Amino acid sequence: MSIRPLVIIPDSRLRLISDPVMRVDARVRAIVEDMFETMYDAPGIGLAAIQVGIPERIITVDVAKRESDDEGEEEKKNPIALINPEIIGASEELSVYSEGCLSIPEYYADVERPAQVKVRYMDLNGETQEIDADGLFATCVQHEIDHLNGVLFIDHISKLKRDRVIKKFTKLARDKERDGA
Template sequence: MSLKPIIILPDTRLRTISEAVTNVDGNIRTLMDDMLETMYDAPGIGLAAIQVAVPKRVIVIDVAKREADEEEGGVEKKNPIFLVNPEIVLASEETSVYEEGCLSIPEYYAEVERPARVRVRYLDRTGAKQELDADGILATCLQHEIDHLNGVLFIDHISRLKRERVVKKFAKEAKRRAEEGDLA
């Protein structure tokens, strides 16, 4: 396994609509393993392949540590979920609000309202069809990561004014980094 660089806003690849995976093979499993290691190292609770510049419909999620922090005072747990070609097939009318962040938009958080419960259909690590019913932080994380596969960022769910401020801030920071790189 190896760590992959995470692409950061304003990188336009984050707006790419990812391609469906036709075969869950060794290459896809290696990608998922690398993504999981990258996500844990970041640290985060979800990662879409496009965030490591691979436009494939693959996500990895592990909310076990977050749930343990909320419920048990931080007992270290791991429960990774690997999803290939995930799609939301059912979403509740009831909504919930969570403060979301994103590894591709570091150190920025905002409250986002989403359906409180979802059912997701996907292929697992072996290519077998699965369905997952989720609520709470897992439902939010699934929706957030599936959005990535469709070129949507969590900041697209906040007000236009806040979104424009965030994009401007990250564009300015990227320009500054590029200029410093030119000077090096």
């Protein structure tokens, strides 16, 4: 397992539509392991393969919370990998969460999405599964599936705010390149 570098806006790879995974094999499972390690290290609650430069339809999610035990902090984990995920149903009810993204560091904005979704995906054994998601889990899954389609959470906010964010990160990338970092 290894931590992979994150793709940060304005990198054009984030706008790619990711390719379907044809079969779940050792290569795909190794990518998933790296994605979990990268996601936990960041730290984040979701990651799409394109965010580590792999244009394949793979996402990892873990929205478990940290809980305290008698000996201090113990991290509770509930990792789930979804391969070729697709939303097959969504509630009419909407919810708003303040979203952030590992590819847009330290920027958060309220985004409105369906409160519940039903998702079909392949698990790490290549078996087709369906899962009902609600709350933060539903938001996270929708956010990561958006990545697979070249959509960023800032595409769900006003054009003015989106343009400001893109301008800021474009300038940061230019400055970093100029400084040779």
